[in-house]
Amino acid sequence: DSGVTQTPKHLITATGQRVTLRCSPRSGDLSVYWYQQSLDQGLQFLIQYYNGEERAKGNILERFSAQQFPDLHSELNLSSLELGDSALYFCASSEPLSGSSYNEQFFGPGTRLTVL
Amino acid sequence: KNEVEQSPQNLTAQEGEFITINCSYSVGISALHWLQQHPGGGIVSLFMLSSGKKKHGRLIATINIQEKHSSLHITASHPRDSAVYICAVNPGTASKLTFGTGTRLQVTL
Numbered sequence: 001d002s003g004v005t006q007t008p009k010h011l012i013t014a015t016g017q018r019v020t021l022r023c024s025p026r027s028g029d030l031s032v033y034w035y036q037q038s039l040d041q042g043l044q045f046l047i048q049y050y051n052g053e054e055r056a057k058g059n060i061l062e063r064f065s066a067q068q069f070p071d072l073h074s075e076l077n078l079s080s081l082e083l084g085d086s087a088l089y090f091c092a093s094s095e096p097l098s099g100s101s102y103n104e105q106f107f108g109p110g111t112r113l114t115v116l
Numbered sequence: 117k118n119e120v121e122q123s124p125q126n127l128t129a130q131e132g133e134f135i136t137i138n139c140s141y142s143v144g145i146s147a148l149h150w151l152q153q154h155p156g157g158g159i160v161s162l163f164m165l166s167s168g169k170k171k172h173g174r175l176i177a178t179i180n181i182q183e184k185h186s187s188l189h190i191t192a193s194h195p196r197d198s199a200v201y202i203c204a205v206n207p208g209t210a211s212k213l214t215f216g217t218g219t220r221l222q223v224t225l
Binding site for chain 1: 161
């Protein structure tokens with residue numbers, strides 16, 4: 001158990017709908033990362049938050065947005081869903097950065113999104 | 117071309133064999149990570165390396181910064197080692213990870 005929790009575990013929805021994925025980082029971790037794992041693209045970085053602020057953006061579609069709340073949990077919102085959005089969505093957290101820009105990342109169990 | 121390449125893509129071994137999985141990258145990095153993903157989907161961090169060599173139990177990870185290459189070795193492999201092993205890097209000074217496509221390992225009795 002990494003200490004990172006994600007809900008829900010599974011989500012089945014229809015095209016055009018909107019869903020929210022939730023992530024709670026390990027206690028004390030300030031960074032939250034969102035990653036998408038699809039069969040054709042593999043694992044890809046979407047977005048990073050650090051202590052409530054957006055820190056870095058990757059291949060995140062305009063239909064997707066995220067935020068990190070004062071209690072440090074994060075939500076990833078996916079709207080106008082398409083079949084191709086079906087994937088495993090992982091969040092990861094890491095300790096506060098101290099001097100270096102990188103730390104070990106601890107992954108949540110993932111949310112499996114199926115768009116029908 | 118992917119920034120992170122792994123080989124082989126698939127690997128089948130018999131229990132007890134010594135296994136090597138390779139990772140090459142084409143960008144400057146601050147660290148390299150080896151991750152393990154089990155069939156259930158969960159991802160576990162095995163190693164984070166910026167130089168040299170690390171060992172945890174039967175797992176050994178090495179990195180050669182000059183050659184932009186890392187290897188993950190599993191000694192005395194066991195069926196419970198069956199998983200997908202993923203190499204990932206922190207490109208430049210970024211905190212985000214860039215991933216290889218993974219190596220699917222199956223260890224049989």
